[in-house]
Amino acid sequence: MSRPLVPGLIAEGETDEGFLSIVIARQLRELTWMSPYAVDVKETEVVSHDREHMVTALEELAADCHLLFTHDDGRERRRSDGVRYHSHYLVPVIGLGDTGAWLLADRAVWAGLAGSDLGGLPARPRDVERIADPAGVLAATVPRRGKPVRDYFEYIGRNIDLAALAQVPAYANWVAETRNALKGLGYL
Numbered sequence: 001m002s003r004p005l006v007p008g009l010i011a012e013g014e015t016d017e018g019f020l021s022i023v024i025a026r027q028l029r030e031l032t033w034m035s036p037y038a039v040d041v042k043e044t045e046v047v048s049h050d051r052e053h054m055v056t057a058l059e060e061l062a063a064d065c066h067l068l069f070t071h072d073d074g075r076e077r078r079r080s081d082g083v084r085y086h087s088h089y090l091v092p093v094i095g096l097g098d099t100g101a102w103l104l105a106d107r108a109v110w111a112g113l114a115g116s117d118l119g120g121l122p123a124r125p126r127d128v129e130r131i132a133d134p135a136g137v138l139a140a141t142v143p144r145r146g147k148p149v150r151d152y153f154e155y156i157g158r159n160i161d162l163a164a165l166a167q168v169p170a171y172a173n174w175v176a177e178t179r180n181a182l183k184g185l186g187y188l
Contacts, residue, residue, distance in 0.1 A: 001038070002037070002038035002039060002040040003037050003038065003039050003040065003187065004039075004040050004042060004066075005028060005032065005039050005040065005041045005042065005066050005067070005187060006042045006045060006064060006065045006066050006067075007024050007025060007028055007041070007042070007044045007045070007065060007066070007067050007068075007069065008044065008045045008046075008047070008061030008062070008064070008065030008067070008068045008069065008091075009021050009024060009044050009045070009046045009047070009061075009068075009069045009070070010047060010049055010054065010057045010058065010061065010068065010069070010070035010071070011046050011047065011048045011049070012048075012049070012071050016046070016048075016071075016099075017046050017048070017153075018150060018153030018154045018157065019102070019103055019153040019154070019156060019157040020044075020069070020096065020099060020102075020157070021043075021044040021046050021157070022044070022154060022157030022158055023102070023157050023160065023162075023165070024044045024069055025041055025042075025043055025044050026157075026158075026162060027162060027175060027178070028041045028067075028178070028182075029041045030162055031175070031178065031179055031182060031188070032182065032187055032188070034188075035187055035188055037187065039187055044069075045061055045064060045065055047060050047061050054070075058070075058093065061091075062091040065091060066091065066185060067091065067092050067094065067178070067181055067182070067185070068091055068092065068093045068094070069093075069094050069095075069096055070093060070094075070095060070096065071095065071096050071097070071098075071099070092181040092184065092185065094174065094177050094178055094181055095174075095177075096174055097170045097173070097174065098170065099170075100134035100135060101128035101129055101131050101134040101137075101168070102128070102160075102165060102168060102170075102171060103134075103138055103153070103156050103160075104120075104121055104122075104128045104131065104134060104137060104138060104141065105125040105128050105160065105164050105165050105167070105168050105171070106125065106156075106160045106161045106164040106165070107121050107123075108161065108164075109156055109159045109160050109161065110141055110156075112159070113142075113143050113152070113155075114143060115143030115144055115145065116141055116142065116143050117140055117141055118141065119140075120137040120140050120141055121137070121141060124167065125164045125165065125167040125168055126167045126168055126169060128168055129168060129169060129170060
């Protein structure tokens with residue numbers, strides 16, 4: 001019998017819903033692959049919100065999820081462990097930080113899309129954090145087929161190389177915090 005693991009994401013925009021929700025589930029499957037238990041990672045449950053309704057969004061997801069992910073401000077990033085707990089349900093809340101450049105970390109996934117312009121992408125995945133305007137670089141990278149940029153988020157989320165993402169320092173920190181939370185929950 002397998003243990004279910006339901007992740008929740010407090011989304012701030014289209015990138016979160018189309019890209020991050022998929023990457024979160026993929027990374028959780030990767031992390032729990034070596035678990036002593038059979039872990040069934042479910043699809044990420046997503047709730048969109050604005051800053052004024054963060055607590056409501058947390059409450060909504062915490063009732064159904066084992067682990068919550070949200071963007072956080074600089075104040076929370078300074079905590080040594082990076083993991084907070086939602087006080088009512090005691091569900092781990094893990095901050096994602098600034099994820100705007102994560103879509104740009106894997107040149108190969110963009111090269112696989114005919115018509116992509118790789119000129120603005122850095123040679124090394126870790127260098128995406130130095131991009132001053134990730135949204136602008138993303139807009140310049142996507143193929144010109146009359147589709148909006150958001151139409152590529154799901155494809156990139158499903159196909160981006162997690163090993164390339166792991167070279168991005170913020171992503172590596174997020175994975176480490178997630179691993180610690182999974183240990184605390186008894187999944188690892």
